[in-house]
Amino acid sequence: MEKPKLHLVFGGRVADPRSLDFTDLDKIDVVGVFPNYEEAEDAWRSAAQRTVDDAEMKYVVVHLHRLLEPDVNV
Numbered sequence: 001m002e003k004p005k006l007h008l009v010f011g012g013r014v015a016d017p018r019s020l021d022f023t024d025l026d027k028i029d030v031v032g033v034f035p036n037y038e039e040a041e042d043a044w045r046s047a048a049q050r051t052v053d054d055a056e057m058k059y060v061v062v063h064l065h066r067l068l069e070p071d072v073n074v
Contacts, residue, residue, distance in 0.1 A: 004035035004036065004065075005035070005036055005037065005063070006033055006034070006035065006064040006065050006068070007033070007034045007035075007037055007039075007040035007061050007062065007063055007064060007065070008030075008032075008033050008034075008040075008061070008062040008064050009030075009032055009033075009034065009040050009043045009044045009047065009059065009060070009061050010030045010031060010059065010060065010062070011028070011029050011031070011047055011048070011051070011057060011058055011059030011060065012024065012025070012027055012028040012029060012057070012058070013027065013056050013057060013058075014056055014057075014058045017055050017056065017058060020060065022058075029047070029059075031043050031044070031059070033064065037061070037063075040061045041061060044059050044060070044061050
């Protein structure tokens with residue numbers, strides 16, 4: 001069985017839609033932690049779709065497994 005590659009999905013209000021400068025860290029929406037990219041992408045897509053009309057809202061997928069094990073090439 002393959003080891004899970006954890007991914008975090010979260011979003012919030014950004015100063016500029018082209019940046020990752022989240023403006024109100026107290027209001028970050030943590031969607032969840034997922035065991036693989038496919039599930040994380042589905043959650044990201046769902047969260048982003050709910051706020052599609054708000055250009056200042058942005059959701060991202062963070063590859064936690066890369067932060068936890070930076071020397072592993074995946």
